[in-house]
Amino acid sequence: MKKNVAIGFLGVNLDKGKGPKRWEGWRPSVDLCNQSDLIIDRFELILDSKYLTIAKQVKADIELISPETKVVLNEVNIDNPWDLGEVYEALFDFADLYRFDTDKEDYLLHITTGTHVAQICLFLLNEAHYLPGKILQLSPPKRGKTLSVGAVSIIDLDLSKYDAIADRFERERKSDTAFLKSGIHTRNLHFNAMIDEIEHVAIRTQSPVLLMGPTGAGKSHLARRIYELKKRRHQIEGKFIEINCATLRGETALSTLFGHKRGAYAGATKDRDGLLRTAHHGMLFLDEIEELGMDEQAMILRALEEQTFYPVGGDTHVKSRFQLIAGTTADLVKLVSEGRFREDLLARINMWSYSLPGLKDRREDIAPNLDFELSKFSAANHRKMSFNKEARQAYLKFALSAEARWTANFRDLASSVTRLCTFAQGSRIDLLSVEKEVERLKNLWRFNRENNFEEILLSVMSPEQLDLIDPFDRPTLSHVVTTCQNTNSLSEAGRVLYSVSRCLRKTTNDADRLKKYLAKFSLSWASLVNT
Ligand SMILES: Nc1ncnc2c1ncn2[C@@H]1O[C@H](COP(=O)(O)OP(=O)(O)O)[C@@H](O)[C@H]1O
Numbered sequence: 001m002k003k004n005v006a007i008g009f010l011g012v013n014l015d016k017g018k019g020p021k022r023w024e025g026w027r028p029s030v031d032l033c034n035q036s037d038l039i040i041d042r043f044e045l046i047l048d049s050k051y052l053t054i055a056k057q058v059k060a061d062i063e064l065i066s067p068e069t070k071v072v073l074n075e076v077n078i079d080n081p082w083d084l085g086e087v088y089e090a091l092f093d094f095a096d097l098y099r100f101d102t103d104k105e106d107y108l109l110h111i112t113t114g115t116h117v118a119q120i121c122l123f124l125l126n127e128a129h130y131l132p133g134k135i136l137q138l139s140p141p142k143r144g145k146t147l148s149v150g151a152v153s154i155i156d157l158d159l160s161k162y163d164a165i166a167d168r169f170e171r172e173r174k175s176d177t178a179f180l181k182s183g184i185h186t187r188n189l190h191f192n193a194m195i196d197e198i199e200h201v202a203i204r205t206q207s208p209v210l211l212m213g214p215t216g217a218g219k220s221h222l223a224r225r226i227y228e229l230k231k232r233r234h235q236i237e238g239k240f241i242e243i244n245c246a247t248l249r250g251e252t253a254l255s256t257l258f259g260h261k262r263g264a265y266a267g268a269t270k271d272r273d274g275l276l277r278t279a280h281h282g283m284l285f286l287d288e289i290e291e292l293g294m295d296e297q298a299m300i301l302r303a304l305e306e307q308t309f310y311p312v313g314g315d316t317h318v319k320s321r322f323q324l325i326a327g328t329t330a331d332l333v334k335l336v337s338e339g340r341f342r343e344d345l346l347a348r349i350n351m352w353s354y355s356l357p358g359l360k361d362r363r364e365d366i367a368p369n370l371d372f373e374l375s376k377f378s379a380a381n382h383r384k385m386s387f388n389k390e391a392r393q394a395y396l397k398f399a400l401s402a403e404a405r406w407t408a409n410f411r412d413l414a415s416s417v418t419r420l421c422t423f424a425q426g427s428r429i430d431l432l433s434v435e436k437e438v439e440r441l442k443n444l445w446r447f448n449r450e451n452n453f454e455e456i457l458l459s460v461m462s463p464e465q466l467d468l469i470d471p472f473d474r475p476t477l478s479h480v481v482t483t484c485q486n487t488n489s490l491s492e493a494g495r496v497l498y499s500v501s502r503c504l505r506k507t508t509n510d511a512d513r514l515k516k517y518l519a520k521f522s523l524s525w526a527s528l529v530n531t
């Protein structure tokens with residue numbers, strides 16, 4: 001049989017009493033040891049030295065009515081028993097030093113005596129598992145029956161035992177992850193696991209969060225959802241402020257972010273707050289953060305670390321506490337190695353970083369997202385849209401095939417559904433509409449690809465020069481151009497481009513081969529890397 005050990009504060013008012021009359025009043029600490037069906041083997045009474053006399057009387061009385069109970073007096077001095085910090089710390093120290101032996105003893109935390117603050121602290125320490133055991137409270141005997149004993153009730157704070165409460169937490173968690181996913185029943189395991197983690201982290205952290213991924217993967221959407229989730233959970237009070245850093249250029253960039261003082265420069269006719277200040281207590285979403293200039297990066301880092309900054313032309317600092325979410329389509333580590341992104345800023349913002357997969361890597365989510373887009377269109381246009389059976393099959397067949405490139409990911413899907421719904425006669429999307437849409441998508445992606453080759457080539461030559469190059473040669477040449485621009489020397493580029501054939505040769509002359517290839521198009525290493 002395990003021993004019962006009660007731990008509780010001496011009740012300086014309730015437990016007090018002198019002379020024979022003391023037996024007529026209700027003294028909870030004494031009463032606790034007078035229960036017929038609960039034997040207390042040891043009572044750890046916590047008291048301030050000031051009340052030693054009362055404590056000694058209580059000890060003697062308990063030992064008189066319950067000889068099996070050993071009473072231990074623990075002097076814990078607390079100046080102000082209504083001060084939560086002080087009481088918590090004192091009890092924490094008590095718990096820290098106490099030798100609990102949960103194999104041999106059951107602990108009962110007695111909360112009938114002591115200030116409300118003391119009760120709260122016992123509860124908190126129990127809940128945080130610093131004080132093991134169960135909470136115990138006594139209720140006074142019925143009026144007029146002063147000599148009878150009060151009723152004991154024991155509360156087990158291990159909430160996991162309460163199925164209903166556990167269920168409730170689980171439902172809440174599920175509804176939070178569903179909220180982050182806009183209620184879409186996504187099936188991709190990797191994506192779902194990531195959203196689970198974001199749900200867990202988002203409501204607990206104030207640190208920056210970095211969302212990476214290709215365009216249209218849903219970074220902006222997710223950033224806003226994270227904000228809304230925190231708002232729902234009362235974790236954030238301020239606003240959601242969003243800015244695409246690619247739109248921040250030149251002298252107005254600093255003033256847009258950090259604000260300015262009147263007269264800071266020509267045209268600054270009034271004070272301006274700036275986005276960092278507007279995001280005070282809220283969330284700042286810096287989309288395409290890789291587009292920030294080096295000066296702005298340094299200032300953002302400072303503002304994050306010190307939670308203050310100087311507006312342009314201002315000599316007093318402004319405070320702002322905000323949570324940063326950054327979005328990027330770039331490989332920031334690579335940009336750091338190229339000296340285009342500050343290493344210290346990256347270190348600061350990638351505390352929690354998540355990489356959102358593109359639609360191609362989440363094919364199993366195309367169908368649920370298709371339904372979601374359909375209902376979104378339906379709601380916005382007050383028209384319930386749906387596919388004919390064979391039309392839906394045909395669309396999904398194409399959407400899931402390798403031919404569907406989904407270069408702009410969910411943005412492509414959203415536009416495609418909008419077109420299908422707009423062209424549909426009435427509320428039904430038929431096979432013919434799907435076939436037309438599939439052609440449109442194919443053209444869109446074909447155009448993008450060709451367009452890309454041309455764009456790359458036009459960055460190193462004039463349109464007249466490009467006109468002289470066969471379509472046959474354009475893909476290869478544009479690949480050569482990008483490889484040269486991403487390597488450090490002609491030899492290195494040659495090694496990459498001729499990586500297969502060079503192994504079959506006795507002597508290697510990659511640099512020379514590459515130089516001759518470029519010369520055919522009147523290009524040279526220098527002309528490529530100096531653009
Ligand atoms: N989880 C999602 N639920 C619903 N729609 C989404 C979701 N993620 C993205 N979208 C849609 O996809 C499109 C692109 O998303 P967006 O967040 O702007 O991408 P990114 O910022 O990564 O370029 C938007 O039209 C958005 O409504």
Ligand SMILES: [Mg+2]
Pocket residue numbers: 219220221287327
């Ligand atoms: Mg975006």
